[in-house]
Amino acid sequence: MSYTIKQIRLKFFELVPIFLLFFITLNGKSVIDFKILSINVHYILIYFWVLRQPQALGYGFIFLSGIITDVIFGLPIGVSALALLTVAAVAAYVRVVTVRISLVNDWISFIPALLLANFIYFMSLYFSNYSIDYLYLFKNCVFTFIFYPILWLLFTALLNLMKD
Amino acid sequence: METNREDVGIAIRSAFLRRDTQQRFSLFVLVVISIFLLFVEKIETKPLNYFRSAVKDTIYRGSEIISFPARSLGGSIDLLSDHINLYTNYNNLKKENDLLKDQILTSDYLTLENTQLRKLIDEQMVSYSNLVSSRVMLDKQSPYLNSFVINSGNNKNIKNGMEVLDGKNFIGRIVDVNFFSSRVLLVSDLNSKIPVIIESSENHAILSGRGTGNPTLEYLPEDHKVKPGHKVYTSGKEGIFSPGIPIGEVIFEDNQFQVLLFSDLSQITFINVNLGNEIKNK
Numbered sequence: 001m002s003y004t005i006k007q008i009r010l011k012f013f014e015l016v017p018i019f020l021l022f023f024i025t026l027n028g029k030s031v032i033d034f035k036i037l038s039i040n041v042h043y044i045l046i047y048f049w050v051l052r053q054p055q056a057l058g059y060g061f062i063f064l065s066g067i068i069t070d071v072i073f074g075l076p077i078g079v080s081a082l083a084l085l086t087v088a089a090v091a092a093y094v095r096v097v098t099v100r101i102s103l104v105n106d107w108i109s110f111i112p113a114l115l116l117a118n119f120i121y122f123m124s125l126y127f128s129n130y131s132i133d134y135l136y137l138f139k140n141c142v143f144t145f146i147f148y149p150i151l152w153l154l155f156t157a158l159l160n161l162m163k164d
Numbered sequence: 165m166e167t168n169r170e171d172v173g174i175a176i177r178s179a180f181l182r183r184d185t186q187q188r189f190s191l192f193v194l195v196v197i198s199i200f201l202l203f204v205e206k207i208e209t210k211p212l213n214y215f216r217s218a219v220k221d222t223i224y225r226g227s228e229i230i231s232f233p234a235r236s237l238g239g240s241i242d243l244l245s246d247h248i249n250l251y252t253n254y255n256n257l258k259k260e261n262d263l264l265k266d267q268i269l270t271s272d273y274l275t276l277e278n279t280q281l282r283k284l285i286d287e288q289m290v291s292y293s294n295l296v297s298s299r300v301m302l303d304k305q306s307p308y309l310n311s312f313v314i315n316s317g318n319n320k321n322i323k324n325g326m327e328v329l330d331g332k333n334f335i336g337r338i339v340d341v342n343f344f345s346s347r348v349l350l351v352s353d354l355n356s357k358i359p360v361i362i363e364s365s366e367n368h369a370i371l372s373g374r375g376t377g378n379p380t381l382e383y384l385p386e387d388h389k390v391k392p393g394h395k396v397y398t399s400g401k402e403g404i405f406s407p408g409i410p411i412g413e414v415i416f417e418d419n420q421f422q423v424l425l426f427s428d429l430s431q432i433t434f435i436n437v438n439l440g441n442e443i444k445n446k
Contacts, residue, residue: 026230028304063194067201071223072302074309074340074347077216078201085195092191093176124202130309131354133375 013162017049017056025065028072030080031140038140039147042069042080043087047113048155050091051106053162062088076128083121087113103152110148114141217318217342224313224345228301294439295329296320300432301345310353310375314435317342322437327398327405329436330427334358334398334409338437346437350429351379351411360411361399365389368399371411371423378422381414392416396423406438 021042024030030042042065049057066081073080090113098105118141125132204212246253298320302313316322318341326338328348336356340347349356356373362381367388369381384390394414400407412425 023230026227027234028227028231028302029234058188059191059194060189063189063198066198068223068227071220072227072304074311074313074349076202076205078198078205082195082198082202085191085198089191089195128202128205131375133354136375 010162013158014056016158016162017045017053018058018061021045021057021061021065022068025068026072028069030069036139037143037147038136040140040144041151042084043114043117043144044110044148044151045155046084046087047091047110048106048152050088051095051109052101052155052159054092054095056162059085059088075130076124079121079124079128082124083117086117086120090116103149106152107145107148111145114145220340220342221317221344224302224342227304231302231304295436296322296439297434297436298346299434303430303432309355310350310373310429311336311339311347312350312432313345313347314437315345316437317344317346319344320437321439322346325404326440327409327438329409329438330432331436332410333426334405334411335425335427335429335432335435337405348435351425352377352429358405358411359399359401360396361407362390362414363395363397365391365394368401371396378412378415378417378424381421381423384421390414390421 024041024045030040032039032041046057046062050062062084063081066079066084067077069075069080069084070077090109094109094113098109118137122132122137296316298314298316300312301315304312314328322338322341324338324341327334328336328338334351336348336350336353338346339349351358351371351373352375353373354375356371356379358371359368360371360381361368365388367384367390369384369388369390371379372382373379381390381396392413392415396411396414398405398407398409398411410426412423415422415424
């Protein structure tokens with residue numbers, strides 16, 4: 001009996017990243033704007049889980065989440081999917097080449113992921129003839145980077161619960 | 165050196181091409197599909213459009229259901245804040261009511277004068293508007309697109325480019341039509357450019373959205389006489405929109421002429437779509 005409860009609990013925690021991913025996607029809350037702050041939770045969520053527990057967040061789900069984001073925000077289909085897959089790709093590469101896991105390592109390696117993803121986002125929108133607020137994109141990049149450790153701590157706590 | 169390059173190659177291959185444990189798709193394949201979808205987005209064919217409409221309608225409905233709890237919570241917070249600000253609102257409304265009563269007299273006089281002048285030039289403009297009311301289904305403000313989704317589409321004969329009104333005020337236009345839903349691009353969006361006329365000064369301009377904040381007036385003539393407080397209406401130039409739909413009031417901020425919209429775009433629940441109007445000159 002206790003074994004079954006433990007299994008259910010484990011399964012539940014395993015599904016939390018996917019649940020979070022689709023919750024923020026379908027709610028249109030992938031970018032949180034609060035006064036001057038602008039944080040891309042989507043990028044942080046994907047980067048963390050692909051880096052630390054790739055089996056918890058499949059690439060197929062990330063792709064699907066990007067497509068849904070594009071439909072909800074009215075962007076050309078494929079833009080967000082491409083940006084999110086870029087974040088996942090950088091995370092996958094960092095995972096392969098990194099041995100020691102720490103907040104500082106993760107945080108620093110998040111910079112190229114963020115820059116590359118936003119660059120691809122910018123290019124895709126530019127070639128689709130969408131006007132872009134450059135200042136907003138820059139602000140979003142900076143605040144997403146600053147906000148990373150807070151979500152890192154939350155997700156690490158969740159990861160520890162999964163491992164327990 | 166050679167070894168290092170090989171190491172990087174192996175790392176890239178294992179990260180992008182190989183399917184990891186418990187991963188059903190390789191990253192490379194999904195990236196290629198995303199790029200393919202971006203190109204497909206440019207293709208306009210009937211079967212593809214039907215497929216897109218069906219997918220979008222399904223996702224909109226799903227999102228509407230999922231975001232229901234968050235929307236309800238937001239509604240409750242607004243209600244609470246309305247109750248807290250009840251006294252202040254009452255005083256403001258009282259002042260506004262007095263002001264409006266004064267303006268009614270002026271308005272009646274102007275209507276009378278207008279009718280007389282029309283008779284004088286033997287011209288009468290009759291406008292038949294064909295409005296369809298819709299509910300705002302999804303209002304997810306994207307950082308790059310200020311728009312919302314309404315619950316009417318092809319089923320109500322809505323077409324791309326039709327003007328969208330909040331009451332009698334212009335707020336945007338239709339940019340994407342599905343079977344049961346449509347997307348409205350708001351005037352505040354970066355991609356929105358509306359030909360307008362400014363009342364009193366009679367100058368033409370382009371109302372240009374900025375993404376955040378109030379839209380601005382662009383391409384004003386050098387010798388313009390625009391002043392804060394002047395009213396902004398659609399000009400109807402190029403025949404895209406009907407002329408004379410109120411949009412907002414001119415203000416001067418950050419060294420530029422901006423337009424304070426008559427409608428609060430964040431508080432819209434129901435809108436009217438103008439299916440087309442007929443202007444007859446008698």
